Amino acid sequence: MKIEIQDLRFIYPTGLEALKGISLTIEAGEQVAIVGQNGAGKTTLVRHFNGLLQPASGSVLIGDWDVKKYSVAKLASRVGYVFQNPDEQLFSRDVLTEVTFGPKNLKYAKEKIDELVKRALSLTELTDKTETNPYDLSPTWRKMVALASIIAMDTPIVIFDEPTTGQDAVNVARIANVIAELRKEGKTVITITHDIDFCAENFERVIALSKGQVLLDGPAREILGQEEILAQTYVDPPQLTRLGKRLGLKETVRNQEEFLNSL
Template sequence: MRFEGVRFRYGSGVEAVRGVSLGVETGERVAIVGQNGAGKSTLVRHLNGICQPSAGTVFVADVPTTGRPIAELAASVGYVFQNPDEQLFASTVAADVEFGPRNLGCSPELARSRALAALETVGLASEAASHPLHLSLSERKRVALAAVLAMHTPVVVLDEPTTGQDARGIAMVAGVVWSLANAGRTVIAITHDMDFAAENFDRVVVMADGQVLADGAPAAVFGDPEVLAQAAVEPPQLVRLAARLGWSGRPLTVEQFVDEFADRR
C-alpha cells in the first residue's frame, strides 16, 4: 500500500491530511501516533475508501483506490473502528461477526466457522448469542475486532485498539497483532498508547497537523525528543524512566530495560 502526495479536505474546509507520501510493505506492523486531530484516522480511512483523497493517490495492492467501492476495498483492508458502535448493528454477536465473511461470498457454514474462531480468539465465544449492546464497551470493541478477523483480510487496521481495555485485554490485542504478523498479514494501528506501539510494532509513524514528522524503527523515533515534542507525544514509560536515570540507551520493553540494568550493575 502507498500514499502519494495525499491531501484530504473536509466539507467544513479543514484540511486534515496535507501532502502525505508513505508506503507500507506486506507483513509490516506499523503504528501511527500523534495527538487528536493529527490526521491519523483520516489518512488510514483512505485505504478502504471511507475517505477519497482531495489530491494525490492511494494504492492498495498497487491499484488506485479512486472510484473503487468500499465493499471491494473491504475485501483487502479490514478496519476496526475506534468506536465499536459505529460498526456493530446485528441483534447477536455471532450475526455481527458473520456479516463480513458472508458479504465476501463465504457460505453460511464457513462464515459461522470463521466467526466462532474469531470470537474464540478475542475471548468472547460464550457471548455468541448475546446482543452486542448488552456487552461492555471493551467487549464490544473485541466483537468489532472479531468481525474483522473473521474476514481474513490481508491488511488489518486497528483504530485505538487498547482504549478501554484492561491489562488482559491489551495483552490479547497484542497477541492478535503478532499472530496476524506471523501469518504474513499487514497490521496498521492508530494509537495513543506509546507503550503498546513500542512493544508490538516494528515501525512507528509520527503525525501532526496532517503531516508525517517521523517514520522509522521505534527505538529511533521514540529516541528523538525534538520530534516527539513537536507532535506533543510522550515517549513510552520505560524510555522516560531510562532518561530520568541518565541512561544513554532507550529500552522499549521490560526485557530490554532489565538487560540494560543488569549491564550497569
C-alpha cells in the same frame, strides 16, 4: 499486501485541510503504529485505505488497486477497519450474526466462513457469548466484537483505530495477542494509538503525524527516543524509555526486557 501513498491531500467540506501531502509505503506484513496529536489526521489517513474518504489529490494504492477506482464494498476484501468507537460499527442482534456478516458479504464458501468466524471468536475470547446481543455486553466486550467481526473477514490488511481505549490490563494483553496472531499470519497491521507503551511493546515501525504531515517515520527504537520532536505532536516517549534516558542508558530502551537487560 503493499500500501503506497503518494502526496495525499484531503480537505473536509468545512475547508479544514486534514492531510497536507502525505507519502508513505507500507510493505506487506508490516506492523505499523501511527501516533500523534489529536486532530493530526491519523483517522483521516487510514479512512482513505478502505475508501471511506477519497483523496482531494494524490493517490493511495492498495496492492494494485487505486482506491479512487474501487468501491468501499470492494476494498473491504483487502482492508479491514476496526472503528475507534464500536458503537459506530455494530448493528446485529447477536454476536454470531455480527461476526459472520463480514465474511458472508465477501462471499466466501460456507466452510471457510465457519472456520474464520470460529477462529475470530476464539482469538477474542467471545466463544461463550455468541448468542448475546452486542449492546447487552459491556463496552469492553463490544470492542472485542468489533475486532472479531473484522478479523473474521480475513483481509490482508487490518487497521485498528485506538484499540486499547478504555481497556483494562487484561484486555490490552488480549488485543496484543490478536495483533501477534495476525503478524504470524503475515498480515499488515496498522494501529492508531495514543498508548505509547502499548506501541513500544507491539510495533516495529512507528509513524508520527503532525498537523496533516509525517513528522517522523522509522523503526520504533529510533523514533520513540526522540523526545523533543515527538513533543511537537504531543507525544511522550514510553515510560521506560524516559526512565532509561534519565538513568543515562546509552541505548533507547522500549520495553521491560530491554530495560532490565541494559541495567
